[in-house]
Amino acid sequence: xxxxFIYFVLVSVSILLTVQSAHVLYLMLYTWDRxxxxxxxxxxxxxxxxxxSFSVLLPARHEEDVIQSTIERVVRADYPSELLEVFVIxxxxxxxxxxxxxxxxxxxxxxxxxxxxxxxxGDKPINKPHGLNAALPHTTKDVVTIFDAEDxxxxxxxxxxxxxxxxxxxxxxxxxxQLMNYQSNWxxxxxxxxYFFWFKxxxxxxxxxxxxxxxxxxxxxxxxxxxxxxxxxxxxxxEDADMGLRISAMGETVRVVYDDRYVTKEETPPTLGHFxxxxxxxxxxxxxxxxxxxxxxxxxRKQRWLAFxxxxxxxxxxxxxxxxxxxxxxxxxxxxxxxxxxxSYLPVLLLAAxxxxxxxxxxxxxxxxxxxxSPKAVVRMAIAWFxxxxxxxxxxxxxxRRQMLGRHDWEKTQHVGAHRAPTEEAESRVx
Amino acid sequence: xxxNTRPPQPVAxxxxxxxxxxxxxxRFSVERGWFPPLGSKGKAALVFSxxxxxxxxxxxxxxxxxxxxxxGIYMQRAWSLVRETSLSPYTYDYDHAPMGWITLAGWVFPxxxxxxxxxxxxxxxxxxxxxxxxxxxxxxFEVTRRLSGSVxxxxxxxxxxxxxxxxxYFQRQVLLDNLMMFWLLLSLFVLLRRETTIRSVFGxxxxxxxxxxxxxxxxxxxxxxxxxxxxxxxxSPSSRFTSTLWPFxxxxxIGAYVTYALLKNELMxxxxxxxxxxxxxxxxxxLYTLWWQLNRNQGTLLSHNGLLHTSWLPxxxxxxxxxxxxxxxxxxxxxxxxxxxxxxxxxxxxxFGYSFYLLRGSVVLDFYITPLIPMFAMxxxxxxxxxxxxxxxxxxxxxxxxxxxxxxxxxxxxxxxxAPSTGYLMTVNTEGVTQIADQYQSKLNLTGMQxxxxxWVRKNVPTNARIVMDxxxxxxxxxxxxxxxxxxxxxxxxxxxxxxxxxxxxKWQNIDYIIMSNKMRKSILANNADGRENWxxxxxxxxxxxxxDTQGDIKLEIYRVQ
Numbered sequence: 001x002x003x004x005f006i007y008f009v010l011v012s013v014s015i016l017l018t019v020q021s022a023h024v025l026y027l028m029l030y031t032w033d034r035x036x037x038x039x040x041x042x043x044x045x046x047x048x049x050x051x052x053s054f055s056v057l058l059p060a061r062h063e064e065d066v067i068q069s070t071i072e073r074v075v076r077a078d079y080p081s082e083l084l085e086v087f088v089i090x091x092x093x094x095x096x097x098x099x100x101x102x103x104x105x106x107x108x109x110x111x112x113x114x115x116x117x118x119x120x121x122g123d124k125p126i127n128k129p130h131g132l133n134a135a136l137p138h139t140t141k142d143v144v145t146i147f148d149a150e151d152x153x154x155x156x157x158x159x160x161x162x163x164x165x166x167x168x169x170x171x172x173x174x175x176x177x178q179l180m181n182y183q184s185n186w187x188x189x190x191x192x193x194x195y196f197f198w199f200k201x202x203x204x205x206x207x208x209x210x211x212x213x214x215x216x217x218x219x220x221x222x223x224x225x226x227x228x229x230x231x232x233x234x235x236x237x238x239e240d241a242d243m244g245l246r247i248s249a250m251g252e253t254v255r256v257v258y259d260d261r262y263v264t265k266e267e268t269p270p271t272l273g274h275f276x277x278x279x280x281x282x283x284x285x286x287x288x289x290x291x292x293x294x295x296x297x298x299x300x301r302k303q304r305w306l307a308f309x310x311x312x313x314x315x316x317x318x319x320x321x322x323x324x325x326x327x328x329x330x331x332x333x334x335x336x337x338x339x340x341x342x343x344s345y346l347p348v349l350l351l352a353a354x355x356x357x358x359x360x361x362x363x364x365x366x367x368x369x370x371x372x373x374s375p376k377a378v379v380r381m382a383i384a385w386f387x388x389x390x391x392x393x394x395x396x397x398x399x400x401r402r403q404m405l406g407r408h409d410w411e412k413t414q415h416v417g418a419h420r421a422p423t424e425e426a427e428s429r430v431x
Numbered sequence: 432x433x434x435n436t437r438p439p440q441p442v443a444x445x446x447x448x449x450x451x452x453x454x455x456x457x458r459f460s461v462e463r464g465w466f467p468p469l470g471s472k473g474k475a476a477l478v479f480s481x482x483x484x485x486x487x488x489x490x491x492x493x494x495x496x497x498x499x500x501x502x503g504i505y506m507q508r509a510w511s512l513v514r515e516t517s518l519s520p521y522t523y524d525y526d527h528a529p530m531g532w533i534t535l536a537g538w539v540f541p542x543x544x545x546x547x548x549x550x551x552x553x554x555x556x557x558x559x560x561x562x563x564x565x566x567x568x569x570x571x572f573e574v575t576r577r578l579s580g581s582v583x584x585x586x587x588x589x590x591x592x593x594x595x596x597x598x599x600y601f602q603r604q605v606l607l608d609n610l611m612m613f614w615l616l617l618s619l620f621v622l623l624r625r626e627t628t629i630r631s632v633f634g635x636x637x638x639x640x641x642x643x644x645x646x647x648x649x650x651x652x653x654x655x656x657x658x659x660x661x662x663x664x665x666x667s668p669s670s671r672f673t674s675t676l677w678p679f680x681x682x683x684x685i686g687a688y689v690t691y692a693l694l695k696n697e698l699m700x701x702x703x704x705x706x707x708x709x710x711x712x713x714x715x716x717x718l719y720t721l722w723w724q725l726n727r728n729q730g731t732l733l734s735h736n737g738l739l740h741t742s743w744l745p746x747x748x749x750x751x752x753x754x755x756x757x758x759x760x761x762x763x764x765x766x767x768x769x770x771x772x773x774x775x776x777x778x779x780x781x782x783f784g785y786s787f788y789l790l791r792g793s794v795v796l797d798f799y800i801t802p803l804i805p806m807f808a809m810x811x812x813x814x815x816x817x818x819x820x821x822x823x824x825x826x827x828x829x830x831x832x833x834x835x836x837x838x839x840x841x842x843x844x845x846x847x848x849x850a851p852s853t854g855y856l857m858t859v860n861t862e863g864v865t866q867i868a869d870q871y872q873s874k875l876n877l878t879g880m881q882x883x884x885x886x887w888v889r890k891n892v893p894t895n896a897r898i899v900m901d902x903x904x905x906x907x908x909x910x911x912x913x914x915x916x917x918x919x920x921x922x923x924x925x926x927x928x929x930x931x932x933x934x935x936x937x938k939w940q941n942i943d944y945i946i947m948s949n950k951m952r953k954s955i956l957a958n959n960a961d962g963r964e965n966w967x968x969x970x971x972x973x974x975x976x977x978x979x980d981t982q983g984d985i986k987l988e989i990y991r992v993q
Contacts, residue, residue, distance in 0.1 A: 026630070029629050029669075029672060032629060032668060032669035032672055033628050033629040033630055033669065034628065035626065035628075038668060338691060338694045338695055339516070341690075341694050342687060342690065342691060342694070345686075345687060345690050349683055349686065349687075352679070353676070353679060356675050356676065356679055357672065357675075357676070359675075360671045360672050360675050363671060364671060
C-alpha cells in the first residue's frame with residue numbers, strides 16, 4: 001500500500017514537473033515563437049523629438065566604486081539636460097557614497113550641469129523602496145525612472161522611451177536589462193541567460209496577458225500614476241514585482257521593450273554568497289507579495305493565475321530542491337517498475353530541452369552583443385547546470401526559512417563593475 | 432504627461448531607409464509558406480476524397496483481405512499491454528519498436544467491449560486503420576496541395592491513395608506501416624504550415640519521432656524532412672531554436688525506447704558480443720537485434736520470384752510504374768531548379784528515399800510497399816498537375832483549358848475504374864469472367880473461412896489442448912471465452928524457450944492440434960532453414976486432417992496429431 005502510494009506520488013510529481021517545465025520552456029521561447037510578439041517587443045527604428053521630461057532615481061548603498069560613473073552616464077545621455085533630473089538616493093549612514101556623489105555633482109556643476117541632487121533619508125527601513133519613496137516627492141518631471149547604481153544605460157534610452165510613451169500612449173514602460181559578464185565565474189553564464197530569457201521573452205508574455213512583475217530598474221512610470229499609487233511598498237523585498245502587479249490590477253497597460261541595442265547592462269553578483277543572498281531576497285519578496293494578495297484584485301482569472309504562478313514559483317523551487325534527492329533515492333532504493341521509471345524520464349527530457357534552449361540562448365545572446373560563445377562556455381554551462389539549480393533551490397529554501405522566522409531585512413547585493421570592462425571593449429553590435 | 436498630447440512626427444535616426452520597391456507577392460512558395468487558400472472547389476475535392484477513402488477502405492473491411500499473421504502479432508501485443516501491462520505475451524525481442532501496438536492498445540482500451548468491439552481483435556484493429564486512413568487522406572491531400580499549390584495534384588494523389596488495389600489491400604490491414612505513415616504525414620503537414628513556429632516545428636519533430644518508434648523504416652524519409660526544415664526556417668529569427676529543437680523532439684521518443692531497454696538491462700548484448708553467428712543466450716538486446724536486422728540480406732525483390740513480380744505488380748502495376756516515372760520526373764524538375772521547384776524535390780526525394788530502402792537488398796516483406804503508396808501517389812498528382820499546367824502554352828488547349836483540367840483526369844479515372852485489367856473496381860476472374868474486384872466483392876468473404884475455422888475449434892477441441900497455429904487466430908483463442916491458453920503460433924513455438932523447451936519440449940507428440948493455412952505452411956518451410964520447425968512438420972506428418980475449407984488460392988485446415 002505504501003509502495004503504491006509512493007509510486008503514485010512519483011508519477012504525479014513527474015507529470016506535474018513535466019507540464020510546468022514545458023510551460024516555462026514555452027515562456028522562455030515566447031517571443032521567438034510568435035512573430036507578432038517579436039514585432040511588439042522591438043524598439044522603434046526612428047525616434048520622436050524629445051517631448052517628455054524624466055526624473056531619474058538612483059538608489060545607492062555603499063556604491064562608492066561605481067556611483068560616479070553611473071551619474072556620468074545618466075547625465076550625458078543623448079537627451080536634453082533640461083528634460084532630465086537625477087536624484088542619487090542614500091541613507092544618512094552611507095557617507096562614503098554621499099561624498100562620492102557630491103564630488104561628482106560638483107564636477108558637473110563646473111561644466112554647467114546642475115540637474116543632479118543627492119536625497120538623503122534617515123528613517124528606517126534602510127532599503128531601496130524606502131529610498132525611492134523618500135525621493136519621489138522631490139521629482140518634478142513627466143516620467144519617473146529608476147536605475148541601479150551599477151547600471152550601464154544606453155545613451156538613447158530616454159529617446160526610446162519618449163517615443164514609445166508618446167506614440168503608443170502608454171504610461172509604464174519596462175525596457176530591457178541584461179547581465180553581461182557571462183564568463184566571470186561558474187554560475188555567471190546561467191545567470192546571464194536567466195536575464196536574457198526573462199527580459200527578451202517571458203516579460204512580453206506577462207505584459208500581453210496584463211499580469212507583469214516589473215523589474216527593479218530601467219522601468220519608466222508616468223509620475224502622476226506613481227503618485228496616485230502612493231509609491232512603493234517599503235516593507236516588500238521585491239517592491240518592483242509588487243508594483244508591477246499593482247499596476248496590472250489597475251488595468252494599466254505595460255509596454256515591454258527589449259532590443260539588444262538599447263538594454264541596460266548590469267553584472268552578475270560577484271560571489272556565490274552574494275548571489276544566494278540576492279536570490280533569497282527575490283524569493284522571499286515573491287512570497288511576501290503572494291501573501292499580500294494584490295494579485296487577487298486582478299480582473300480576470302487568467303491574470304490572477306499567472307500572477308499566482310510567478311509568485312508561488314519560489315515555493316515550488318524549494319520543494320523541488322527537496323524532492324529531487326528524495327526521488328533519486330527512492331528510485332535507487334525501491335527499484336521502481338520500468339513503467340514508473342519511464343515517467344521519471346519525462347522531466348529529465350524537459351530538463352534536457354531546457355539545457356539545449358539555454359545553449360542556443362547563449363549563442364543568441366553573444367551574437368546580439370558582438371561577443372563570441374565558445375564551446376568551452378557550453379561545457380562549463382553543462383557542468384554548472386545541476387549545481388546552479390541546486391543553488392536556486394537552496395536560496396528558495398533559505399527564503400522560506402527567513403519568511404517563517406519573520407526576518408524581512410534587506411540583504412544587499414555588492415557591485416564591482418565587472419560588466420563594464422568587457423562591454424566597453426565589445427560594443428553592442430548595432431549600438 | 433497629458434493624455435491628449437498629439438504625437439510629433441517620427442524622425443529617422445541616421446539615413447532614412449529607402450522603402451523597398453513594391454513587388455507583387457508570388458502566389459505560391461513552399462519555402463515561405465505562401466500556399467493558395469483551399470477555396471470552395473478545394474473543399475469539395477477534399478470532402479470527395481475523404482468520402483472516397485471511407486468507401487474504398489470501409490466497405491468490406493472485415494471480410495477482405497484475409498487476416499494475416501502480422502495483424503495477429505500486433506493485436507496480440509496490444510492485448511498483452513491491455514491485459515498484462517507488458518509489451519508482449521512472449522519474450523519481447525525488440526524486433527520492432529513498440530509505439531504501433533501501444534497505439535492499438537490505447538485505441539482498444541476505452542472501447543466498450545475492448546478487443547471484441549467490432550467482432551474480434553483484428554476487426555477492432557482494422558477499424559482503427561480505417562480512421563487512420565481517412566486522417567491520412569486529409570494529410571496527404573493537404574501536403575500535396577501545399578507542395579504543389581494545386582488542388583488537382585492533391586485530388587489525383589488522394590485518388591490513388593484511396594483506390595489503388597495495392598492501397599486497399601495493405602491499408603485495410605492492421606500494420607505498423609499504416610500507423611507510421613499517419614505520423615509521418617502529420618509531421619510533414621506540420622512542417623508545411625504557413626508559419627513555422629517553434630511549437631509547430633517541435634510538434635513536427637515529435638510526430639516524426641513517434642513515426643520512428645512505430646516503424647523504424649521511417650528513417651529513410653528523414654533526410655528529406657531535414658532539408659525541408661532547413662529551407663523553411665532559413666533566415667528566420669528563431670532558426671537557431673527550431674533547428675535545435677526539431678531533432679531533439681524527434682529523438683525524444685527514441686530516447687524513451689532506449690531508456691526502456693536500458694532499464695530492463697536489455698540495451699547491450701552480454702559481454703558486448705555482437706557476433707551474428709552466436710546470438711546472446713541469456714537475455715535479448717535492442718542493439719543486437721538492430722545489428723542483426725541491419726545485416727540481413729535477401730536481395731530477391733526484383734527477381735521473377737520476388738515480391739515485385741508475384742505480389743505488387745499484379746495488384747497494381749499502374750501505380751508502381753506511373754509512380755516510378757513521376758518520381759524520376761519530380762527529381763529531375765526538383766534538382767534542376769531547387770529554388771522554384773522545392774515541392775517537386777521534396778516529393779521526389781521522399782519517394783526515392785523509401786525506394787532505396789526497398790531496393791537496397793535487405794529482407795523485404797509483402798507489406799513493406801505500404802509507405803511507398805502515398806509517396807508515389809503524391810508524385811503522380813504533382814506531375815499530372817504540372818503537365819496540365821503546361822498545356823497553357825498551347826493556344827488550342829488554352830481555350831479548352833478549364834474544361835480540360837477536369838475532363839482529362841476524370842477520363843483517366845473512369846478508364847482505371849472501368850477497365851477490368853486494372854483491378855481498381857473491376858477484375859477478370861480465373862475463369863475469364865469480368866466481375867467486381869475482390870476488395871469490393873460482396874460474395875467473397877475470406878475472413879468468414881477463418882471464423883468457421885475458429886468455430887470448429889471451439890466446438891471440437893478441448894481448452895487444454897496444445898495447439899500450434901498462426902498468429903492471426905491468437906486474439907480469438909486468448910481473449911474470448913473459453914480461452915485456449917496453450918494455443919501458440921508456430922513462430923513462438925519454435926523460437927521462444929518457454930514454449931519450445933518447456934511446453935512442447937520440441938517433441939511432435941506434445942502437439943495436439945495444428946490449425947493450418949497454406950500461407951502458414953509456406954512460412955513454416957521458410958522459417959525452417961536451421962531445422963527449428965522440424966518437430967512441427969513431423970507432427971503434421973503424424974496427423975489427420977479433421978477440417979478444411981478452400982476459396983480461390985486460400986486453403987484453411989485443421990489437423991489432429993495422432
